[in-house]
Amino acid sequence: MNLRRIAASLLSGAALATILAVGTGSAAQAAGPQCDNGDRSSARFWSDTGDYYTPVRRTWTNGTSYNKVELRFNEDSQCAWGVYSGGRRANLYLEYREDGYRYQVDRRSSSRYAYTGVWSDQEPREMRACAADAGRVYCTGWY
CATH class of the missing domain: 1.20.5 (Single alpha-helices involved in coiled-coils or other helix-helix interfaces)
Structure with a gap:
């Protein structure tokens, strides 16, 4: 050649x-992922790539099971989502408060691992993730 x-x-x-x-x-x-309220694909993408931090979490035990609910946050998009993992089944949901009102959004059915879709967490909105387990509710702090 x-x-x-x-x-x-x-x-x-x-x-x-x-x-x-x-x-x-x-x-x-x-x-790239967008902050479309309720979009689970963005939550999955940021979780898989590690592009988040966890400002608040709550852990508890029921007998021998260790359980955890977290509020995860992506800084660039100002999106938050909830994640539950544990030895027991629990229902996961997000709450946000804004202008003196509280709203419950994105409830996920009972599972040992669950995550919500992403939701905008821009000022003045504050969010937290909650898990209902055996008649008790466990929530992270507000962020």
Whole structure:
């Protein structure tokens, strides 16, 4: 094969790879998760990538089972969601308070692991995650 053809082929391949890499980065940023109230896919994405922090959590034991409810938060989007994990089944839901009223949203049925969809947690709204287990309710602090 001609050396010029090989060099031209390599250069065009490198240029194409650079264009694709730049284009993929832009597309990935534009198509990132959004804070659409109730959207569970965004909660799953941020949980899987670790792009969150847990400002408040609550743990408890029932006999030998260890249970935990967390409020997770994504800083860039100002979204929050609830996560429950434990040895017992519990119902998970989010509450938020705003303008003197409290609202319960996104209830998930009894499971040993559950997560809610994401909800906007922008000022003046405060949120918390709650789990109902064996007739008792366990909630995180407000955030």
